Amino acid sequence: MPGTVREQVASQLDAAADRVLAERAADGDLRAFEVLVRRYGPLMRVYATRVLGSNDETDDVVQESFITAWQQMGTLDDGSAVKSWLMRIVSRKSIDRLRARRAHANIDDTDAPARESDAPHVVAEVESQTEALARVLAALPEDQRRCWTLRELAEYSYGDIATELHLPLSTVRGLLARARKTLLREMEDWR
Amino acid sequence: MTELTPADERFVAFDLDDTVREQAGLNGHTIEQLSDYLDQGRVPADPRIDDSPECEIALRGLERLRRARQTLLDRDLERESLRDDGWVASILANITLEAHAGREIPLTHPSSTARLVVTEGAVRGILRETGDSMQNMFVGRCALVGDVGVPGAPISIRVDVTVFPGENIPLLAAQLRQAMYAALSKYTELVVVAIDITVSDLHALPDASVREIEH
Numbered sequence: 006m007p008g009t010v011r012e013q014v015a016s017q018l019d020a021a022a023d024r025v026l027a028e029r030a031a032d033g034d035l036r037a038f039e040v041l042v043r044r045y046g047p048l049m050r051v052y053a054t055r056v057l058g059s060n061d062e063t064d065d066v067v068q069e070s071f072i073t074a075w076q077q078m079g080t081l082d083d084g085s086a087v088k089s090w091l092m093r094i095v096s097r098k099s100i101d102r103l104r105a106r107r108a109h110a111n112i113d114d115t116d117a118p119a120r121e122s123d124a125p126h127v128v129a130e131v132e133s134q135t136e137a138l139a140r141v142l143a144a145l146p147e148d149q150r151r152c153w154t155l156r157e158l159a160e161y162s163y164g165d166i167a168t169e170l171h172l173p174l175s176t177v178r179g180l181l182a183r184a185r186k187t188l189l190r191e192m193e194d195w196r
Numbered sequence: 197m198t199e200l201t202p203a204d205e206r207f208v209a210f211d212l213d214d215t216v217r218e219q220a221g222l223n224g225h226t227i228e229q230l231s232d233y234l235d236q237g238r239v240p241a242d243p244r245i246d247d248s249p250e251c252e253i254a255l256r257g258l259e260r261l262r263r264a265r266q267t268l269l270d271r272d273l274e275r276e277s278l279r280d281d282g283w284v285a286s287i288l289a290n291i292t293l294e295a296h297a298g299r300e301i302p303l304t305h306p307s308s309t310a311r312l313v314v315t316e317g318a319v320r321g322i323l324r325e326t327g328d329s330m331q332n333m334f335v336g337r338c339a340l341v342g343d344v345g346v347p348g349a350p351i352s353i354r355v356d357v358t359v360f361p362g363e364n365i366p367l368l369a370a371q372l373r374q375a376m377y378a379a380l381s382k383y384t385e386l387v388v389v390a391i392d393i394t395v396s397d398l399h400a401l402p403d404a405s406v407r408e409i410e411h
Contacts, residue, residue: 014328017328017334021334024336025334025356028356029336031296032296032321033295033296033297033298033320033321034321034324035288035293039284039288042284042287043284046284047277048273050276050283051272051273064286067287068283068287068290071287071291072287072290072291075291075295076295078296134260134263134264134267135264135267138261138264138265138268158265158269182226182227185258192257192260192264193257
């Protein structure tokens with residue numbers, strides 16, 4: 006096939022709507038899938054890193070998510086919803102990873118202590134609001150951070166968070182409220 | 197001159213566990229309620245919130261938090277977008293095409309002991325390539341309808357196509373159908389009785405798509 010046709014298709018794929026890409030990927034078109042990987046991979050990476058609290062396992066989690074997505078692409082009824090579908094997969098994989106990590110550590114305490122580098126005395130005096138948020142987020146208890154990330158970055162509803170985390174709705178509300186209050190309080194010093 | 201406006205006033209740090217104190221400091225509301233109110237764009241307007249200086253301070257805090265969240269997300273995304281391509285290659289390298297191979301379609305072979313097949317996925321690939329080699333259109337989903345496993349059984353093909361605005365849709369559809377028939381007869385022994393092409397305009401809404409089906 007002449008190179009010009011390949012190039013033409015590549016640019017068409019790059020500009021194609023999510024629905025068309027998802028449908029072609031479901032048909033086994035790896036090039037269409039690659040466009041989806043490039044389009045939503047960065048957001049999925051950001052998101053997984055925030056849920057996990059570090060980027061140590063981001064590569065693995067995002068890779069697993071896309072492999073699952075590729076295999077299950079045919080089950081996605083509405084291709085235009087591929088973004089939220091991908092976010093859901095990476096949420097699940099990230100949460101699974103957290104559970105495994107906890108089982109491995111064999112502790113029930115979800116309130117992991119802040120790392121030494123996060124301790125207030127190490128924090129540089131001049132810190133932007135964004136950096137402050139990143140630091141306060143990382144120091145939040147894991148269950149609160151998970152709820153906040155699902156709500157604020159993945160835009161889950163309260164009900165969806167409850168389902169995803171196997172928690173009562175009231176617990177999710179409580180965790181979110183605590184996370185917000187802590188963030189509000191901590192962010193007061195950075196404005 | 198030194199009077200503090202709500203915007204400058206510090207948010208009252210309250211006990212995280214004490215809802216009563218929280219409500220007392222927020223004119224009877226909770227941070228959760230204020231957060232939901234903000235999510236809804238502060239409509240319908242609630243005077244009990246809007247007219248409360250305490251709530252205003254908390255709302256400003258929540259808005260600041262929201263802006264910081266957006267900046268953080270944008271910054272993270274920018275950093276991720278600047279990464280080298282290694283992670284994409286790594287993902288693609290770990291993907292197996294077998295997942296979409298589909299059914300096996302028999303091909304005749306001179307030897308009675310040999311069994312030759314082409315996969316459904318490969319046929320879909322041929323149909324896609326055929327569409328991609330044509331101008332002014334873009335092929336989406338391709339489906340083989342019928343019992344492709346039985347040699348000689350009549351089957352039909354369903355293809356979704358996006359056509360660029362201003363193109364002659366019936367003409368393009370006819371050209372695509374002809375090209376697909378030619379490709380199928382070249383690479384397969386399928387007995388194709390129909391190629392149904394569903395055309396949608398590139399800029400039209402999905403429900404406004406033109407259905408152009410003819411056998």
